[in-house]
Structures are given as structure tokens and as C-alpha cells.
Amino acid sequence: MMRHGLTRRRFLRGVGGTTLALPFLEAMVGKAHGGKAPQRYVFMFAGFSVGSNPGNHLAPSEFGALDPKNLPIGMQPLGTHGVTDVISMVSGLSMPSAADVPPGGRPTAFHSTAHRVLATGTRQNGSQMMSDSSDQLAARYLAGDTLQDSLIYGAQPAYYYGEGDGGSNGVISARRNEAGDMEQLPPITSPRVAYESLFEGFIPPDPELAAAARRELAMRKSVVDLVSEDAESLISRLGKEDSLRMQRHFDEIRSLEGRLEELELPDSPACVLPEHPGDDPPIGSVIADYSHGSDFENDQAYSNEALRAQVMVDLIHMALACDISRVASFMITQAECFMNVFPPLGIPSDVHEITHGRVGGGDEQMQALGRVAGWHLDFYGQLTSRLRDTLDIEGNSLLESTALAFAFEGGWGYDTATGSESSPHSTENMCMLLGGQAGGLHADGIGRHIDGAGRHPTAILNTALQAVGVPETLGEVPGGIDELLG
Numbered sequence: 338m339m340r341h342g343l344t345r346r347r348f349l350r351g352v353g354g355t356t357l358a359l360p361f362l363e364a365m366v367g368k369a370h371g372g373k374a375p376q377r378y379v380f381m382f383a384g385f386s387v388g389s390n391p392g393n394h395l396a397p398s399e400f401g402a403l404d405p406k407n408l409p410i411g412m413q414p415l416g417t418h419g420v421t422d423v424i425s426m427v428s429g430l431s432m433p434s435a436a437d438v439p440p441g442g443r444p445t446a447f448h449s450t451a452h453r454v455l456a457t458g459t460r461q462n463g464s465q466m467m468s469d470s471s472d473q474l475a476a477r478y479l480a481g482d483t484l485q486d487s488l489i490y491g492a493q494p495a496y497y498y499g500e501g502d503g504g505s506n507g508v509i510s511a512r513r514n515e516a517g518d519m520e521q522l523p524p525i526t527s528p529r530v531a532y533e534s535l536f537e538g539f540i541p542p543d544p545e546l547a548a549a550a551r552r553e554l555a556m557r558k559s560v561v562d563l564v565s566e567d568a569e570s571l572i573s574r575l576g577k578e579d580s581l582r583m584q585r586h587f588d589e590i591r592s593l594e595g596r597l598e599e600l601e602l603p604d605s606p607a608c609v610l611p612e613h614p615g616d617d618p619p620i621g622s623v624i625a626d627y628s629h630g631s632d633f634e635n636d637q638a639y640s641n642e643a644l645r646a647q648v649m650v651d652l653i654h655m656a657l658a659c660d661i662s663r664v665a666s667f668m669i670t671q672a673e674c675f676m677n678v679f680p681p682l683g684i685p686s687d688v689h690e691i692t693h694g695r696v697g698g699g700d701e702q703m704q705a706l707g708r709v710a711g712w713h714l715d716f717y718g719q720l721t722s723r724l725r726d727t728l729d730i731e732g733n734s735l736l737e738s739t740a741l742a743f744a745f746e747g748g749w750g751y752d753t754a755t756g757s758e759s760s761p762h763s764t765e766n767m768c769m770l771l772g773g774q775a776g777g778l779h780a781d782g783i784g785r786h787i788d789g790a791g792r793h794p795t796a797i798l799n800t801a802l803q804a805v806g807v808p809e810t811l812g813e814v815p816g817g818i819d820e821l822l823g
Contacts, residue, residue, distance in 0.1 A: 349638045363471060374729040376775055377739040378475040379661045379720065380798070382452065382509050383713040384493075385688045387411065387706045388749030389428030389764035390759075394707025396428040396768050396786065403784040410707030411714060416428060418718035420801065424772035427797055427818055431791035432692030432764035434753040439463045439815040442791050445754040447762035449505055452672040452746050456509045458812030460794035465519055466511035468812045471742070471798040472523070472666040473512035474577045478807045487664040488656055489532055491524030492646035506672040518739035524668050528648035539678065603670045610669045633685040639676040642670070650660050654723045657735060668710035669713050672746050682708055692761035709747070714770075721772045736774050740801035743770040744794065769797040771821055776804030787820050797821070 350401035350448040389396035395411035397403065403425070405416040415421050432451060435441035438460045443450040454461045459468040469477075481485040489510045510522035516772050575770045646669055658660045671677055674688040684705050686695040696705045750765030751758055767789075771778065799810045810816070 356359050360734075368579070373658065374731050374733070374735075374738040375481065375663055376479055376734070377657050378472065378479060378801060378805050379665045379667065379739065379741040380456070380470075380509075380722075381471050381667045381669060381717055381741065381743045382456075382715075382746070383710070383744070384443050384452070384506070384668070384670040384672040384746050385585065385706075386747030386748070386749060386763065387694050387710050387745055387768070388759035388763070389768050390749045391751060392700060392703045395710050396426060396704050401790050404785060406412060408614075409706060411710030414711050414715035415718045415721075417705050417715075418722040420721045420725065420772065422773055422782050423779045423786045424718075424721060424741075424770055424789060425779070425821055426768060426770050427787045427789045428768045428816070429791065430767040430768065430769060430792055430794040430797075432749070434764055437672045441795065443764065445756065447747065447752070448673045451764050452493070452509055452542075452744075453612055454507070455744055455746075455794055456798075457511065458798070458810070458814035460813060464505050466493070467519065469512050470510045470522075470666070471802060471811055472510055472809060474663040474809060475674065475802055475805065475807055475815070479805060481663070483660060483662050485656070485662040487534070488531075488653060488662050489522050489524045489540065489666050490649045491668040491671070492525040492649055493601075493669070494640050495527045507668070509668050509672075510666045524666070526645065528645050531649065531652055535652060535661060541610070546548050550788065583676065598780065609697050633677050633679045633687065636677070636680050636784065638687060639680045641680075642676060643681050643712075645720075650716050650720045650723070654720060654727070657724065657739070658727050667716075667796075669716060672745075678712070679735060680710060682712060684708065700756070710789045717772070724773075729739045730809060736772075736775075738775050738805075739773040740775045740778060740804045741772040742798055742801045743772070744797075745769070764794075767794045771797050771801055771818075773804070776806065777823040778821060785820075789818070792816075792818065 340549070370765050387393055387395050391398075392412075394409045397407075397409060397412070403412075403415075403421040405419070405421040408416050408421070412421075414424070415424055425680055432454060433439045434447075435442065435444055438444050440460055441454065441458055442459045449464070450461045453466045456470040457466050457468045459466070461467070472489070474488040487510075491507065493507075505521070508521050510524070512520055512522065514520050525534070542572050584655055634711065649667060653665045653667060656665070663806050670688060675690075677687050678684045678691070679686070684691065684696060684703070686768050688709055691709060692707045696702055721736065721741055723740075724739055727735045729735050729738060745768060747761060748763055748767035749759065749761055750763040752760035752762045756760065774780070794812045795811050795814040796817050799814060800819075800821045802809070804822065
């Protein structure tokens with residue numbers, strides 16, 4: 338065993354100043370954490386409406402324990418990844434909506450409002466989030482001395498109505514700064530920039546300097562090779578379990594580097610850590626006419642979000658495993674999402690148009706919505722299974738100290754703007770998922786379908802925050818869902 342503990346800011350040093358973050362090792366803990374694993378929180382989001390009304394192919398038809406062999410289309414990836422024992426769904430949730438906006442509610446206009454209320458629990462009647470989002474509240478209590486207080490990632494570059502401006506639809510993270518002003522925090526949607534900011538430490542904000550930094554990275558060998566001498570010296574001083582963790586860490590980095598090389602880095606401002614995702618030009622070309630007559634059987638309005646999301650899942654997993662960060666927000670698709678789903682799913686539509694009957698209406702439309710939900714939940718299942726299969730410092734899995742929430746933008750039901758009883762512009766019949774094993778979640782090894790009984794969807798986030806030890810609730814939503822805790 339080592340005579341001296343490793344500092345939490347210990348990096349391997351290599352050729353040309355290359356640095357590589359270490360995995361979270363027992364030798365790093367010492368007395369500071371009392372030998373216990375830190376708590377971790379993840380919030381993931383899908384930008385479209387799919388509810389728990391009958392026929393929507395997302396929520397199971399009955400309440401109770403989830404049956405991995407009998408899941409609706411939308412939840413089947415969770416069965417594939419074998420995580421139905423550590424993930425529960427709450428359906429029948431409801432967010433209030435009225436012209437005189439109620440506490441924890443939204444105005445009658447659906448778009449550009451519901452996701453911000455969901456993320457903060459605070460009424461929405463403007464273009465900005467009015468209180469801390471769940472990830473930023475979690476970071477306030479969980480970040481400790483980590484290198485990054487929180488990771489704010491997205492998989493869909495901005496393209497909105499063909500204008501290349503995601504606007505507030507592309508943001509689900511916000512915090513109040515020291516001056517008392519609310520800061521809207523846009524996600525990083527470039528996997529390479531996200532990777533470099535984690536493992537290289539800094540990406541210059543100036544476009545020319547950023548481009549030079551990326552060129553330098555492209556010419557380098559694997560960072561594992563560059564730090565090999567320091568790594569060998571360290572491994573010789575570690576115990577058996579830490580040595581195994583280090584080797585797995587190196588193997589995963591090599592695999593991740595290979596996937597990053599598959600990404601073509603566009604030569605545009607979208608490759609720079611942006612101040613706001615709406616300022617970025619689209620990566621995939623846009624479809625000029627978002628209508629039922631549009632031709633979606635091509636790769637327009639698609640920027641290989643599947644690969645981008647996969648890399649972001651890898652980065653979140655590695656950041657949690659290395660204790661670089663303990664909090665992550667991952668907006669897989671933007672609110673009111675216009676991503677073309679023909680390339681990943683073979684459905685000739687964008688996400689938003691499916692909600693409005695683009696693929697025929699009736700059960701065909703609902704099955705398509707279920708498949709789109711499943712496409713998103715596959716990444717949720719991947720991250721959950723990766724955390725379950727990664728050892729933490731106590732010999733348990735990372736999942737035992739993690740809560741992972743997953744939200745959809747809207748539900749399906751009454752539209753307060755038009756009076757329609759069956760509309761995707763609704764925050765009735767909403768569904769959310771909560772995974773992990775922190776703080777009593779899934780202590781009995783059973784994932785459930787729970788009746789939300791009209792409770793506010795942000796109550797799920799309050800429950801997740803409670804599970805990881807955050808002593809506050811979000812915005813104007815005071816309670817949680819007790820049935821989720823053992």
C-alpha cells in the first residue's frame with residue numbers, strides 16, 4: 338500500500354505537458370471523505386412530448402414492479418441494458434398551466450416554457466429560467482474540491498426552424514451568480530471540446546487559439562502512451578484493487594479516443610465552447626420547410642447525434658468515475674426538437690412533427706413516439722449500466738452513490754391554449770424516470786411503475802436531490818415522491 342495519499346488534483350504527467358486525470362482511487366480518499374464515496378447526481382432530458390395516456394407506448398399499462406420481458410416500446414432499451422431493477426418510472430404527473438401563471442407552472446403557451454419549469458420548479462413567464470436548475474443546486478452541495486463543479490452537455494447542435502438558433506430551447510441549466518443575477522448555462526454540444534476540457538484542462542475562448550489547440554491535439558499520440566512512464570511508476574505503488582481500476586481506466590480512454598477520431602470536427606464557431614448554443618450555426622443542414630410535405634429521407638437536420646450522445650455518455654461516466662465532477666446535466670435533444678430521425682430510426686420525420694401526426698396518426702404515430710423515446714432512453718440505460726459495473730472506492734458500484742433522473746419535455750392531454758383534449762402541447766400525463774441506488778433508491782432491487790397521481794414532475798428531481806443528500810427542494814415545488822425511496 339502507499340505510504341502517502343494521493344491528492345484529489347493528482348494528474349499523470351507526460352510528454353509535452355500532457356496530463357491525464359486519474360480514476361477515483363482509494364489512495365485519494367484518506368480522512369477527507371471518511372473513506373466514503375461521494376454522492377453524484379445526473380439529469381438527462383429529451384425534447385419532445387410523450388405521455389402516459391393509453392397507447393403512447395412509453396408507460397406500462399399497470400403499476401407495480403417492472404417486468405423486463407414485458408416493457409412498452411419506449412422502455413425496452415432499459416431491459417436490454419439490464420437496469421429495470423434500478424430504474425423506476427413515475428407516470429400521470431402534471432404541471433399546472435394558466436394565463437395567470439400559478440406557482441410551479443407555465444403560461445398557456447407550451448413551447449419554450451415547460452422544460453424550464455421542469456428543470457427549476459419555478460413558474461415560467463418569460464425567456465429565462467428564474468431559479469437554480471436541479472444540477473446547479475446539486476453542485477452547490479456535492480462539488481467539493483472537484484475540478485469541475487458540474488458538466489453541462491448536449492448532443493444536438495442548434496438548428497431551429499431552419500434559422501440555426503436554438504435560443505432558450507437549448508438550455509436546461511441555470512444558476513444565480515454572486516451578484517444575484519440568473520445565469521443561463523448553455524450545454525457543450527461538441528464531444529471533442531467536451532473531451533479536451535476534461536482531459537486537457539482548457540480550451541481558449543478565442544476561435545483561432547481554440548483551432549490551434551485542436552490541431553495540436555490531433556497530432557498527438559494517445560494520451561495514455563504519453564503518460565506511460567508516470568503511469569507505470571504510480572501503478573507500482575498502488576494496491577491490487579487500485580491497480581485494476583487504473584488498467585480499466587486506461588483501456589476505456591483508448592476506446593474513447595478511437596470513437597472521438599470517428600467524429601469530423603466542423604471548421605466553424607460550433608467547435609468553440611459557446612456562450613450560448615443559439616449563436617452556433619447548424620452542423621447538419623436544415624430542412625427549410627418543416628411541414629408534412631417535407632422530404633426527410635436524407636441526412637438533413639441530423640448531425641450524428643447518436644455518436645455525439647454516445648461520447649457524452651462516456652465522458653459523464655469517466656468524469657464521475659475519476660471524481661473530476663459529481664454532477665452532470667445532459668440535454669440529449671433540445672426542447673421542441675426538430676432533429677431528423679430518419680438516419681437513426683428510419684422514420685421519415687423530425688421529432689416534433691411525429692408528435693403532430695407526421696407519420697400517419699393513430700397507433701402508427703404512437704409507436705413512432707415510443708421508438709423515439711426508446712432512442713433517448715437507450716443512452717440513459719447505457720450510463721446507468723456503466724455506473725453499475727464500475728467499482729467505487731468502497732468496493733461497491735458507482736450506482737450506489739448516484740441518482741439519475743430522466744425527463745421528457747411534455748406529456749399528452751389537455752392543451753390550455755387551444756382547448757384540445759388530446760394534444761402534445763400539454764403538461765398532463767407526464768412521465769419521468771429515476772434511477773440509481775443513492776439514499777435508499779431501489780434498496781430492495783426492484784424497479785417500479787409508480788402512479789404520479791397528478792403530482793408535479795419536479796417532485797421527482799426533489800426526490801433525487803434528497804437521495805444524494807441535498808437539503809433543499811427546487812423552486813416552488815416543496816415535496817418529493819416518497820414511493821421512490823425505500
